Amino acid sequence: MATSMVYVAELPWSPNPLCPPHIVPILEQAVLALPYSFLIPPAIGELFENKEDCLKRLQGYALSAGFAVVQTSRGPAKTPRFRFQCIHHGIETRNSRNLEEDVEYNDEGELISRRRQQATATQQKVCR
16 A cells, blocks of 8 residues: 655745734744644635634634634524624724714713714725
8 A cells, every 4th residue: 555645835924014023923933833724715615613613714814814803793593604704894884883973062062972982993904
C-alpha cells in the first residue's frame, strides 16, 4: 500500500500597513497560531458541528484579513439558523431603536428626544 504526502505551501500573510507597529508581533503570533484552514476565505457549503465552531472559523479568517464578524440574526430554536456579517457591513448606521438622528432640546434646554448622545461612532466600510 503506497502512502502519499500532501504538501501545503505556506500561506503568505502580512499585517495591514496601518497596523500600529507595537501590535504587529501580537497579531502575527495570533494569526500564525490559527489552523491553516482558517486563513483561507470561507466557502459556500462548509459544514460545522455548531454555531461556536462556525464563529471561530469566521473570526479566525477575519482576524487574518483585518476585520471582525458579528452575529446579525438567528432562526427559531426548532430550526436554528445564524447569520454572520462583517462588523463594518452596511451603508447606513443601524438604528434598531428608531432613535432620532440628533439629540433634541426644548427652549428651556431640557432633553426632549429619546437619543441621549450626539456623538455616536460608526464603523461602516460598505463591506458586502
